[in-house]
Every structure is written in structure tokens, then in C-alpha cells.
Amino acid sequence: MTTPKRQRLSPAQRRAQLVDLGVAALADHSLEDVSVEHVAEQAGVTRALVFHYFTSKQEFHAAILDKVAQEVLEATTPDPALAPLDTLRATLGTFIDYVGRNPHVYVSLVRGESSSVPALRQSVERTRGALVGRILDLFGQLGFEGGPLLEFTVRGWLAFTEEVATRWLLDPQGVGRDHILELLAGSLPGVVLAPQLAAPDTVAQLFPEVAGLADPPPPG
Amino acid sequence: MTTPKRQRLSPAQRRAQLVDLGVAALADHSLEDVSVEHVAEQAGVTRALVFHYFTSKQEFHAAILDKVAQEVLEATTPDPALAPLDTLRATLGTFIDYVGRNPHVYVSLVRGESSSVPALRQSVERTRGALVGRILDLFGQLGFEGGPLLEFTVRGWLAFTEEVATRWLLDPQGVGRDHILELLAGSLPGVVLAPQLAAPDTVAQLFPEVAGLADPPPPG
Numbered sequence: 060m061t062t063p064k065r066q067r068l069s070p071a072q073r074r075a076q077l078v079d080l081g082v083a084a085l086a087d088h089s090l091e092d093v094s095v096e097h098v099a100e101q102a103g104v105t106r107a108l109v110f111h112y113f114t115s116k117q118e119f120h121a122a123i124l125d126k127v128a129q130e131v132l133e134a135t136t137p138d139p140a141l142a143p144l145d146t147l148r149a150t151l152g153t154f155i156d157y158v159g160r161n162p163h164v165y166v167s168l169v170r171g172e173s174s175s176v177p178a179l180r181q182s183v184e185r186t187r188g189a190l191v192g193r194i195l196d197l198f199g200q201l202g203f204e205g206g207p208l209l210e211f212t213v214r215g216w217l218a219f220t221e222e223v224a225t226r227w228l229l230d231p232q233g234v235g236r237d238h239i240l241e242l243l244a245g246s247l248p249g250v251v252l253a254p255q256l257a258a259p260d261t262v263a264q265l266f267p268e269v270a271g272l273a274d275p276p277p278p279g
Numbered sequence: 280m281t282t283p284k285r286q287r288l289s290p291a292q293r294r295a296q297l298v299d300l301g302v303a304a305l306a307d308h309s310l311e312d313v314s315v316e317h318v319a320e321q322a323g324v325t326r327a328l329v330f331h332y333f334t335s336k337q338e339f340h341a342a343i344l345d346k347v348a349q350e351v352l353e354a355t356t357p358d359p360a361l362a363p364l365d366t367l368r369a370t371l372g373t374f375i376d377y378v379g380r381n382p383h384v385y386v387s388l389v390r391g392e393s394s395s396v397p398a399l400r401q402s403v404e405r406t407r408g409a410l411v412g413r414i415l416d417l418f419g420q421l422g423f424e425g426g427p428l429l430e431f432t433v434r435g436w437l438a439f440t441e442e443v444a445t446r447w448l449l450d451p452q453g454v455g456r457d458h459i460l461e462l463l464a465g466s467l468p469g470v471v472l473a474p475q476l477a478a479p480d481t482v483a484q485l486f487p488e489v490a491g492l493a494d495p496p497p498p499g
Binding site: 144148207208210211212214215216217218219220221222223226227231232233234238239241242243244245246248249250252253254255256257258 | 364368427428430431432434435436437438439440441442443446447451452453454458459461462463464465466468469470472473474475476477478
């Protein structure tokens with residue numbers, strides 16, 4: 060290689076470069092294993108310079124996480140020309156394909172180091188907050204009455220989605236992408252309509268094939 | 280007090296006593312804060328004796344957690360005389376009332392120390408596995424075809440339930456117990472029916488009040 064390893068960059072460019080190299084390292088490392096030394100070497104700078112931009116390894120990891128979250132949020136920006144359910148399906152499809160490119164990154168974000176390191180947990184929580192805000196806006200546009208119950212519901216749905224996505228990514232057990240997509244897309248109306256579905260008659264009337272849900276067991 | 284502090288107990292009784300005292304301490308301590316010293320003092324034994332039964336504080340905490348989980352599972356045993364949806368509602372009601380008696384215990388189990396200590400995480404995972412197994416059995420009795428997709432769905436629903444319950448317990452925001460109960464009870468059929476609900480026409484036909492979900496936005 061004749062390219063000079065160390066380039067002249069402004070502080071903002073240098074910081075962005077280090078974060079981008081960290082994000083790239085996620086392709087074959089968990090977030091916990093992205094090392095400051097490795098990134099410094101790739102950027103052709105000293106370890107000390109990295110710590111000039113980030114006061115700790117955790118802070119560096121949090122910046123990587125923020126960048127990934129920003130990419131996910133950009134990649135899943137709703138298309139205002141679509142119907143809400145189509146928007147949801149399109150967004151979830153992008154999301155699944157994005158996290159599916161590197162399942163371990165997503166799993167480590169949702170379940171890993173992030174849960175015990177405050178800076179990382181905050182980054183994950185900010186992303187969740189942004190996603191929940193988006194969905195509540197969508198319901199608002201549909202004339203849904205918002206409020207705490209709807210927010211509990213949407214927060215719960217996000218936990219549902221994370222649980223299903225992480226389990227499926229780690230071990231799909233033969234379930235195809237499109238089945239997961241239908242499950243995630245239909246589960247949002249499913250949980251929002253939960254209070255209606257909780258009435259036994261509703262399920263029995265709407266879905267006779269599962270009417271047994273509301274029937275007492277046969278005697279004996 | 281004239282009661283002798285230290286009673287003669289068999290090893291099994293002593294172990295059970297220590298665990299019970301640990302469970303009782305959860306009434307005003309988070310699991311992280313249940314101290315071996317406090318429990319030893321209450322039992323009238325030495326700290327060293329506690330460590331004779333549990334090799335570490337974490338192992339003691341895991342035993343406390345297992346006992347709580349066992350109590351929750353017993354308290355929520357399904358009544359075979361009820362219809363499945365009624366069973367679900369009754370079980371969830373018991374669950375909400377149980378965790379509601381001491382919200383911080385439940386929250387610390389689901390989100391706290393348990394997530395970073397292997398023995399505790401395993402205890403929580405065993406409980407989740409038992410609950411998921413119960414629900415899958417219920418669907419099996421209804422003639423539902425089981426399989427990986429249903430298991431992903433039920434696992435996701437458990438995450439939904441934990442998320443909604445912990446948020447609501449920490450800050451109910453004026454939402455009453457019965458509204459949460461209907462949300463949790465209806466969300467299980469809601470997510471199991473998700474693939475059907477993902478079809479825009481289904482939601483539009485079944486719930487005209489939310490038909491907007493499937494409509495494109497007005498032009499302009």
C-alpha cells in the first residue's frame with residue numbers, strides 16, 4: 060500500500076472516521092470486542108488520540124451505537140405516500156434486512172453490553188424512544204386517541220419485536236423472513252386491538268377457527 | 280423477646296428458612312440489596328453458616344429468585360375448568376396482583392441484577408421457559424398447530440407482557456389495573472392472529488373504526 064495511513068482531517072472528520080471504523084468493525088466483532096487499538100491502527104493514529112475524542116472505551120462504544128441507531132432510523136424512515144399498514148410492513152422489512160446482515164451486532168445492541176453500561180443503555184433507550192415516537196405520531200395521524208395506554212402498548216410491541224427478531228436471527232428454526240415480517244406487521248394492530256380481542260365473543264366471531272379459545276373444556 | 284433466636288433445624292429446613300427470610304427481605308430491598316448479614320442475623324446464625332449453604336451471595340440471590348418464581352408459577356396455575364381465554368385473564372389477574380404487591384421486586388427480577396449475573400439470568404430464563412411451555416400446551420389443547428413460529432410469537436408476547444407490566448408498575452400514569460389486564464389478555468390472541476391481521480383488508484373489515492390503517496393518506 061502506498062496510501063499514507065494517516066490523513067489530515069478536521070477534528071469533526073477525525074471523530075466521524077473513528078466512529079465509522081468502529082461501525083465497520085462490528086462486521087466481525089461484537090460491540091464489546093471492538094478495540095480502541097484496532098481502530099487506532101486502522102486510522103493510522105495513536106491510541107491516545109482516540110481517547111482525545113472519547114473519554115473512555117464505553118463512550119467510544121456509545122458513539123458507535125448512536126451511529127448504528129442513526130443509520131437504522133434513517134433506513135426505516137416512513138414513506139408518507141404509503142398507507143400506515145404498508146408503511147409498517149415496508150419499515151419492518153427494511154429493519155429485518157438491515158439487522159439480518161449482521162445479526163450479532165443487533166443482538167449485542169439489544170441484549171449485550173448495552174444493558175449494564177449506562178452510556179450504552181441510554182443510546183439504546185434514545186433509539187427506542189425515537190421509534191415509539193414515530194409510531195405514536197402515525198396513530199395520531201389516523202385520529203387515534205393517544206394517551207398512556209397506547210404508549211404502554213407501543214412500548215410493549217417494541218419489546219415483542221426485539222424479542223422475536225433476536226430469537227429468529229440467532230436461530231431461525233426454518234421460519235422464513237416473510238413469516239416473521241407478517242408476524243411483526245400484524246402484531247402492532249394485534250396489540251392495539253387487544254382490548255377488543257380480550258372479549259371472548261370477539262375472537263369467536265371473527266376467527267371461528269380459534270373459537271375454542273372462548274369455550275370451556277369438554278366435561279370429563 | 281424470650282424466643283431463642285437460633286432454632287435447631289435440619290439442613291433442608293435451615294436452607295429453606297434462609298431462602299424464606301431472603302424472600303421476605305424483598306419487601307423493602309431490591310434483590311441486589313438483600314444482604315447475607317441481615318438474613319444471618321434474622322435467622323440467628325453466623326454469616327459463615329449462610330455460606331455453608333450457598334457458595335456465594337449470587338447463589339443465595341439465585342435461590343431467592345427461584346423461590347419467588349416457584350411462588351408465581353404456583354399462584355398462576357391454570358384452572359382446567361375454565362375456557363382458555365378466561366384462564367388467561369384469571370392467570371394474568373393473579374400475576375398483576377402478585378407483582379403489584381411489591382413492584383420493585385418484579386422490576387428488579389426482570390431488568391435488574393439478573394441480567395448480568397449468570398445464575399440469576401438462568402433462574403429468570405427457567406421461569407420464562409415454564410410460562411411459555413404452559414401457554415404452548417394450552418394452544419396444543421385447542422388443536423393449534425405448534426411449531427417455531429408459534430413459539431417465537433409466545434416468547435415475544437412474554438416480552439410484551441414484561442415490558443408493559445414493568446412500565447405500568449413503575450408509573451401507572453393513571454391507567455387502571457383492569458385496562459392493563461384487558462391489554463395483556465387480548466394481546467395474546469392479538470399476536471397469535473397477527474399474520475391474519477397483517478392483511479390490510481382484515482383490519483379494515485373487522486374494525487372499521489381503524490380502517491384508516493389500510494388507507495393511503497389523502498393527496499396534498
